[in-house]
Amino acid sequence: MEPGEDTSDWLDQARMNLLVAGDLITGGRPEEAITSSFTAMVYAARATLGGQDSELSGWEDVVRVFQNEALPALGLSKENQRALIIVADLYTRIAHTREMEADPVTAAACLDDAWAFVREIEGKMASGIEDLDEDT
Secondary structure (H helix, E strand, O other): OOOOHHHHHHHHHHHHHHHHHHHHHHOOOHHHHHHHHHHHHHHHHHHOOOOOHHHOOOHHHHHHHHHHHHHHHHOOOHHHHHHHHHHHHHHHHHHHOOOOOOOHHHHHHHHHHHHHHHHHHHHHHHOOOOOHHHOO
Protein backbone atom coordinates (compact mmCIF):
# COMPACT_ATOMS: atom_id res chain seq x y z
CA MET A 1 0.00 0.00 0.00
CA GLU A 2 1.16 3.51 -0.77
CA PRO A 3 1.51 5.76 2.25
CA GLY A 4 -1.43 8.16 2.62
CA GLU A 5 -1.19 11.92 2.61
CA ASP A 6 -1.12 12.11 6.42
CA THR A 7 1.60 9.46 6.50
CA SER A 8 3.64 11.38 3.95
CA ASP A 9 3.23 14.58 5.96
CA TRP A 10 4.51 12.88 9.13
CA LEU A 11 7.47 11.40 7.26
CA ASP A 12 8.24 14.78 5.65
CA GLN A 13 8.28 16.34 9.11
CA ALA A 14 10.57 13.55 10.34
CA ARG A 15 13.06 14.16 7.52
CA MET A 16 12.97 17.92 8.10
CA ASN A 17 13.75 17.43 11.79
CA LEU A 18 16.69 15.19 10.88
CA LEU A 19 18.13 17.90 8.66
CA VAL A 20 17.61 20.49 11.39
CA ALA A 21 19.31 18.22 13.93
CA GLY A 22 22.37 17.99 11.68
CA ASP A 23 22.50 21.78 11.42
CA LEU A 24 22.15 22.09 15.20
CA ILE A 25 25.08 19.74 15.78
CA THR A 26 27.17 21.73 13.33
CA GLY A 27 26.13 24.90 15.13
CA GLY A 28 27.25 23.58 18.51
CA ARG A 29 23.76 23.06 19.95
CA PRO A 30 23.71 19.40 21.04
CA GLU A 31 20.67 19.61 23.34
CA GLU A 32 18.51 21.04 20.57
CA ALA A 33 19.93 18.45 18.15
CA ILE A 34 18.88 15.62 20.47
CA THR A 35 15.41 17.14 20.76
CA SER A 36 15.12 17.44 16.98
CA SER A 37 16.40 13.87 16.43
CA PHE A 38 13.90 12.52 18.93
CA THR A 39 11.09 14.56 17.39
CA ALA A 40 11.95 13.05 13.99
CA MET A 41 11.62 9.57 15.46
CA VAL A 42 8.26 10.45 17.02
CA TYR A 43 7.01 11.77 13.69
CA ALA A 44 8.12 8.60 11.91
CA ALA A 45 6.45 6.46 14.56
CA ARG A 46 3.34 8.62 14.23
CA ALA A 47 3.28 7.99 10.49
CA THR A 48 2.69 4.30 11.19
CA LEU A 49 -0.36 4.90 13.36
CA GLY A 50 -2.82 6.07 10.75
CA GLY A 51 -5.92 7.83 12.05
CA GLN A 52 -5.45 7.26 15.77
CA ASP A 53 -5.38 11.00 16.54
CA SER A 54 -7.95 10.80 19.34
CA GLU A 55 -5.72 8.44 21.35
CA LEU A 56 -2.55 10.51 20.98
CA SER A 57 -2.22 13.51 23.24
CA GLY A 58 1.57 13.74 23.30
CA TRP A 59 4.82 12.05 22.40
CA GLU A 60 4.49 9.57 25.27
CA ASP A 61 1.22 8.32 23.78
CA VAL A 62 2.77 8.05 20.31
CA VAL A 63 5.68 6.01 21.67
CA ARG A 64 3.37 3.77 23.75
CA VAL A 65 0.92 3.07 20.93
CA PHE A 66 3.76 2.59 18.44
CA GLN A 67 5.48 0.08 20.75
CA ASN A 68 2.28 -1.82 21.51
CA GLU A 69 0.52 -1.79 18.16
CA ALA A 70 2.64 -0.75 15.18
CA LEU A 71 6.00 -2.21 16.09
CA PRO A 72 4.94 -5.87 15.98
CA ALA A 73 3.47 -5.44 12.48
CA LEU A 74 6.44 -3.48 11.09
CA GLY A 75 9.15 -6.02 11.80
CA LEU A 76 11.82 -3.40 12.50
CA SER A 77 15.37 -4.53 13.16
CA LYS A 78 16.25 -5.13 16.82
CA GLU A 79 18.56 -2.12 16.67
CA ASN A 80 15.78 0.21 15.56
CA GLN A 81 13.30 -1.33 18.00
CA ARG A 82 15.61 -0.23 20.81
CA ALA A 83 16.64 3.10 19.27
CA LEU A 84 13.37 4.92 19.95
CA ILE A 85 13.40 3.93 23.62
CA ILE A 86 17.07 4.85 24.06
CA VAL A 87 16.73 8.25 22.38
CA ALA A 88 13.48 8.93 24.28
CA ASP A 89 15.31 8.23 27.54
CA LEU A 90 18.19 10.53 26.59
CA TYR A 91 15.77 13.24 25.49
CA THR A 92 13.94 13.02 28.82
CA ARG A 93 17.12 13.01 30.89
CA ILE A 94 18.65 15.92 28.98
CA ALA A 95 15.72 18.17 28.07
CA HIS A 96 13.25 17.53 30.91
CA THR A 97 14.82 16.26 34.10
CA ARG A 98 18.24 17.79 33.39
CA GLU A 99 19.94 14.68 34.83
CA MET A 100 22.47 14.87 32.04
CA GLU A 101 24.07 17.51 29.88
CA ALA A 102 24.06 17.13 26.14
CA ASP A 103 27.34 16.74 24.32
CA PRO A 104 28.22 16.59 20.62
CA VAL A 105 29.03 12.85 20.68
CA THR A 106 25.69 11.93 22.23
CA ALA A 107 23.87 14.28 19.86
CA ALA A 108 25.59 12.71 16.84
CA ALA A 109 24.73 9.21 18.08
CA CYS A 110 21.07 10.22 18.54
CA LEU A 111 21.02 11.67 15.03
CA ASP A 112 22.53 8.48 13.57
CA ASP A 113 19.93 6.39 15.40
CA ALA A 114 17.14 8.69 14.25
CA TRP A 115 18.24 8.51 10.60
CA ALA A 116 18.35 4.70 10.74
CA PHE A 117 14.95 4.54 12.45
CA VAL A 118 13.24 6.89 10.00
CA ARG A 119 14.78 5.23 6.95
CA GLU A 120 13.71 1.76 8.06
CA ILE A 121 10.16 2.92 8.76
CA GLU A 122 10.02 4.61 5.36
CA GLY A 123 11.23 1.41 3.72
CA LYS A 124 8.75 -0.78 5.57
CA MET A 125 5.87 1.51 4.76
CA ALA A 126 6.87 1.82 1.11
CA SER A 127 7.02 -1.96 0.81
CA GLY A 128 3.41 -2.39 1.74
CA ILE A 129 2.96 -2.28 5.50
CA GLU A 130 -0.57 -1.02 6.07
CA ASP A 131 -1.56 1.61 8.60
CA LEU A 132 -2.94 0.08 11.79
CA ASP A 133 -6.26 1.86 11.48
CA GLU A 134 -7.00 -0.08 8.30
CA ASP A 135 -6.70 -3.38 10.17
CA THR A 136 -9.52 -2.50 12.55
